[in-house]
Amino acid sequence: MAITLRQIRYFVATAEVGQISQAAIHLHISQSSVTSAIQELEALLGAPLFIRSPQGMILTDSGRHFLNHAYSILRSVDDAMKSPLPDNTASGSLRVAASYTVLGYFLPHHLQRLSQSYPGIKIHVHEKERAEIEQSLVEGEIDMAVVLTSNLRHREIAYETLFGSVRRLWLPARHPLGERTAVNLAEVANEPFILLTVDEADKTALRYWNQSGRKPNIIMRTSSIEAVRSMVANGSGVAILSDLVYRPWSLEGLRIETVLLMDHVPAMNVGLAWRKGVEFTPAMEAVREYFRQSFLAPQLSSGRR
Structure with a gap:
């Protein structure tokens, strides 16, 4: 019997909320379905993934180890579903800046996907703070940036917000x-x-x-x-x-x-930025299209060039 995506999704949901009942609610399924999936997974792996207690489901050492692999599996499946077809004709060099949070928690995964989708584009990444990113864009030292668009201040910067993180x-x-x-x-x-x-x-x-x-x-x-x-x-x-x-x-x-x-706490918006009026190169167009296909809903939520 092979491990299924259903088992992995149910396991991750339970690990994140810590209770089978809450996981079942989030997944819109019965508690028994979640319980069965976890039991099947534990049998296949030959190790307990949770400690059952009155307070909920606590991951064992084996469970914590498998959770990292489970995230990777689900991310890979999601990537396969959303990944744009490679464009072997796009080429060029692109200077990209990113702030600390974006570079640490968002961008590396997409740099790897970009290298596969657009092998002719060479991306050079620079970590900078927001004010330095804005100045570098205006002065032409970098071509594009992946930033927290909710922090942008400079009037000469255009941007597209890809998503808001609650x-x-x-x-x-x-x-x-x-x-x-x-x-x-x-x-x-x-x-x-x-x-x-x-x-x-x-x-x-x-x-x-x-x-x-x-x-x-x-x-x-x-x-x-x-x-x-x-x-x-x-x-x-x-x-x-x-x-x-x-x-x-x-x-x-x-x-x-x-x-x-319950109070109004703004989301952390992540997106692309560039200097207003800049002429997009084929590499810039390809990278922007990649992120648009990966994240944007039909209606763009941003400034334009």
Whole structure:
């Protein structure tokens, strides 16, 4: 008997929410179907993937190890379904800049796909901060950028937003607020708060906090997403970060839960940027078309060149 995508999807859903009942709700199937799929998977792998407890489903060491492979499998299947056909005629060199968050949590996977889809295009990537990216685009030092478009400020920059990554409250496992379907910032203000500073995340956070009329109880400011992840997981505090950088486990193997926010907290928008009026090269057109086919809905949500 071979492992199926159904088993892998049900396993991942259960690992992410920590409960078979909640996984079944998200998947729109019965609990028994989820239970059977996990049992079949454990039998095939010859190892328990979860510890069953009254609090929910806790991944074993084998489960955590297999979860990484499960994510890779599902990502590969998704890539195969969405990948544009290779264009062997597109060629050229492209200078691309990216900010820390985009380069660390989004771009490498797509650089690999781009190299397969457009083998004639040589992409040179540079990590820069937002202001430096804008200046480099205006001065022609780089051709395009993959950035947090919600942070862009320069009037000479055009952009297309590819997707918005929802920001949620991050909590340690079994936190009282984790039992809620949604919370407001007034409730979060009572918790010790860890503020991420990289890619101007602190400026964005303080804007929506100010608009709410509340103040976060900041106990630490850090540019390290992994530091935030570890501190939340070990119960030192809570944070508000986007789904793009969310992982259900800290480096120590402790679980992180997320809860929706009722207040208006803007999504973290990711997209492409270039200098207004620039003449697109074949390489620029090919890369933009790749990202459009991969992400954009029929209606584009952006500025134009």
